[in-house]
Every structure is written in structure tokens, then in C-alpha cells.
Amino acid sequence: MTVKRYLTAALLLLALMPGLALADNAVFEELGSKAARAAMEQLNVEKGGSNLLILTDAGHAMVDGQTTQAAIKGLTEESGNSIGDGNLFQVLRAYWKPLWFYFFNKATGEAVFMQANDQSLNKTPEEFSALSDDQIFSKISKANVNLNYMLNHTDEGNATFADAFNGNEFALVGMSNVWAEGGSFDFLQATCFHDHLCPGVTSGYMLARYVEDKLPITSSSESYKVIACRPWCKDDMLQMRWDATPGKSGMFVMALTDAEVKALAEKYNQSDVAGVYIRWNSTANQGDAMVLTFNWTKVYELTGTGAGVWTGPSWGSKLVMDMEMLPYWNQPEDFVTTIKEFAVDQATLAKLQNAGMHPLKVAGVM
Ligand SMILES: [Zn+2]
Incomplete structure (x- = not known):
């Protein structure tokens, strides 16, 4: 076998190895898991509880040409939330927008927003697992988004709307409050397609x-x-x-x-x-x-x-x-x-x- 032929065969073998092809998905899945784990701790909610809503643009946003739907698998496995349970929704965003995760506890009104740091995702699954939350997320913020609470504490509301969720405030606060009041799945799904919940x-x-x-x-x-x-x-x-x-x-x-x-x-x-x-x-x-x-x-x-x-x-x-x-x-x-x-x-x-x-x-x- 000549060197050239050997190299061609080696490259072909590499391309066919499923472990390599799946590496990106494994990182995104772990990203979703880490986001859910950190947020659930901050919001004091247990896996499978009925008070938690998760919103994300995973599956729409892309990072370095990679699709991000695997993050949803991690979110679901860690939290128990799913599309089928009506407590996890994919909010439409253009693919070039940042990848974010949002968690809302309707029992307390508190919410946690996390935006992924693209640089941290260009790693092997092993390297990625070792990173801290501060390295993985470029933003982690927490706010009480219950509308009555916000209207009664306008300073906090102003601070939240200043930039707590990187420009997604109106979309996330609206969906959270209507979901908490029993807004139906068909309504919320169409709202996600529109990007935000407006009158x-x-x-x-x-x-x-x-x-x-x-x-x-x-x-x-x-x-x-x-x-x-x-x-x-x-x-x-x-x-x-x-x-x-x-x-x-x-x-x-x-x-x-x-x-x-x-x-x-x-x-x-x-x-x-x-x-x-x-x-x-x-x-x-x-x-x-x-x-x-x-x-x-x-x-x-x-x-x-x-x-x-x-x-x-x-x-x-x-x-x-x-x-x-x-x-x-x-x-x-x-x-x-x-x-x-x-x-x-x-x-x-x-x-x-x-x-x-x-x-x-x-x-x-x-
Ligand atoms: Zn609108």
C-alpha cells in the first residue's frame, strides 16, 4: 500500500467512525444537561416537578454550522420536562442567533436565563465535561418574572427589562406568565413560532x-x-x-x-x-x-x-x-x-x- 493510498484509507475510516461524527451532539446534549442541572438548583425544583417551564431556541440556533437539537435531549433527561408534557417549548429564532436556555418556576415566579458561550462548545466531550458553568455560559441571570410581582417592584422589573435575558425579556416574561395561568399548548406553540407572546x-x-x-x-x-x-x-x-x-x-x-x-x-x-x-x-x-x-x-x-x-x-x-x-x-x-x-x-x-x-x-x- 502506498502512502497516498494508506492516507486515503485512514481518512475514510475516520469519516466513517460514528464516535467522531457524534462528538458535537454529545457536547450539545451535555450542555443541555448542565444548563438544566444548574438552573434547577438555583430555582430549587426537582426533576419531574410540575412547576418548571423550559424555553429554548435550541434546534433553531446553530453554532459554528452545527445544529443544536441535541441540547433538548439533555434538557429533557435532566429535568423530565418535554414537549409531550407541555412544559418545554422551542422558541423560533434565526439560526445565527445565540443559543440560550430559560427556566421558570411558576411556584415562586423566579426564572433563570443562560446563554451558551460558543467558544466552550468547540471541545471534545471529555474536555467539555470538565468546564465550569462560568466557562460554558457567557450569561447566567436570575429574576422574578411574575407580572404582578414585577408591577409591584418596578425597580426590579426595570432591571430585568434593561438586559437580564439578552433582549429576550418580553418574549420570555410573556410566555411564562400565560403558561402559568394555564395558557393552552396550541396557543403557546403558535406563540413560539411568532417569537414572542404579544396581544x-x-x-x-x-x-x-x-x-x-x-x-x-x-x-x-x-x-x-x-x-x-x-x-x-x-x-x-x-x-x-x-x-x-x-x-x-x-x-x-x-x-x-x-x-x-x-x-x-x-x-x-x-x-x-x-x-x-x-x-x-x-x-x-x-x-x-x-x-x-x-x-x-x-x-x-x-x-x-x-x-x-x-x-x-x-x-x-x-x-x-x-x-x-x-x-x-x-x-x-x-x-x-x-x-x-x-x-x-x-x-x-x-x-x-x-x-x-x-x-x-x-x-x-x-
Ligand atoms: Zn407580536
Whole structure:
């Protein structure tokens, strides 16, 4: 065997050795374990307890080209939390964002945030195991994120929102409080897709419930199509819940000018036109459409969070809305109104979706 051939064979053997290929996953799994172990100690929670929520962007974030889903395995093995138990969620982040872990104890309101230090991950599993938490995590912070506590201790709330969770404060605090109040799995899962829990996602939930009640899906030929005009956070909820994605022609997103938004609000009792919602039958090539509004003015009034009315800290108003909208999840008709109903054929559907047309003019509401 020549040297060249020997080297080729040796390289081939190395490439085929499963131990080497799995090394990165082993490090990420251990990272998840170490994060859970440290946080559970700080939060004083036992494995398998029902008070712990774990949120992470593992599986979305990548480190040096490596995917990070193995960290979730470590988190689950150490804590007992899992997607199946509804107490572990993957929050969507772009792959180039930092890898972080977040743990919330609903019994005390305390939470621990940890961000992985990329440099520590470029090690063998043996080297990595020997590192201290301070070497593995570039940030470890703890705060009480119970919303009532924060509103009663605004100095602590201000400090938390200054940078305790590296810019993820609003997302993590909102999800924690709504989860603790019994927010349902489907809602939280869609929230994770949106990146954060804001009142806009909640409005999407109400719009969805309203449409599902008025135009229920009754056959496998039917699906919902959304003309999101104007778009806001609600539309990410609808994509997730109805599988109404733009790539499959389930959603068409079109903005309005400021002048159009103002004119529509004046025309429709200070409600916001949310879009055209179509139950489409792909066998019959026809459907039923509703143009709906969502009454934000009423939400602001009910929750005391409107401009000039809210006197609390700037980080608080949307979180208060999140919580105070909870009791209305099942009463969408309190905020959603139908301003037009019409039958849709193939030609009308094409007009509603076409970039050259104005869907609200096609629908005859402006
Ligand atoms: Zn939002």
C-alpha cells in the first residue's frame, strides 16, 4: 500500500467512525444537561416537578454550522420536562442567533436565563465535561418574572427589562406568565413560532376561533385561505394553526397605507380591518368569505392600557394586555366583527390574491 493510498484509507475510516461524527451532539446534549442541572438548583425544583417551564431556541440556533437539537435531549433527561408534557417549548429564532436556555418556576415566579458561550462548545466531550458553568455560559441571570410581582417592584422589573435575558425579556416574561395561568399548548406553540407572546398573537387566536365557529371545516376538501390585509402579529398564529402558509397559497399578505388604515378605522367604528377569511373547497372550486375587523380600541379600554391612560412602566402595558385578554379567549365575538360576507368562485379568489388588485376593494369594503 502506498502512502497516498494508506492516507486515503485512514481518512475514510475516520469519516466513517460514528464516535467522531457524534462528538458535537454529545457536547450539545451535555450542555443541555448542565444548563438544566444548574438552573434547577438555583430555582430549587426537582426533576419531574410540575412547576418548571423550559424555553429554548435550541434546534433553531446553530453554532459554528452545527445544529443544536441535541441540547433538548439533555434538557429533557435532566429535568423530565418535554414537549409531550407541555412544559418545554422551542422558541423560533434565526439560526445565527445565540443559543440560550430559560427556566421558570411558576411556584415562586423566579426564572433563570443562560446563554451558551460558543467558544466552550468547540471541545471534545471529555474536555467539555470538565468546564465550569462560568466557562460554558457567557450569561447566567436570575429574576422574578411574575407580572404582578414585577408591577409591584418596578425597580426590579426595570432591571430585568434593561438586559437580564439578552433582549429576550418580553418574549420570555410573556410566555411564562400565560403558561402559568394555564395558557393552552396550541396557543403557546403558535406563540413560539411568532417569537414572542404579544396581544397581536392573542387577537389571531380570537380571529381563528371566530372563523372556525362561523365557517367550520367540514370536509377534507376544505381549508382556510387568508388575505392578510392589513397584516399584524395575528397572521403568524393563523399560519401555524391552519397550516395557512404563503408557500402553499394559504396566505397572501398585503399592507395598507397609513391613510387607508385611518379611513377604515373611521368607517368601521374604530376597529381595525384584519383581512378576508375564506373557507375554500378545492374540489368544488368555490368558497365562503368573511371580511373581519378586530376592535383594538375596546381592548385598550378594557385593559386600561391605551395611550395617555397607562401609567405603569413602558414594558408593562403589552404584558398586562396579554394577561387580561386571557378570559376572553373563548369570547371572540366581543372583539371580532363581520363587516361583509360573500361567496367566492375561482375568478374572485384570483382577484383577491392578485398583486395588481386591492383585496379590500375587490371585497367591496373600501
Ligand atoms: Zn407580536
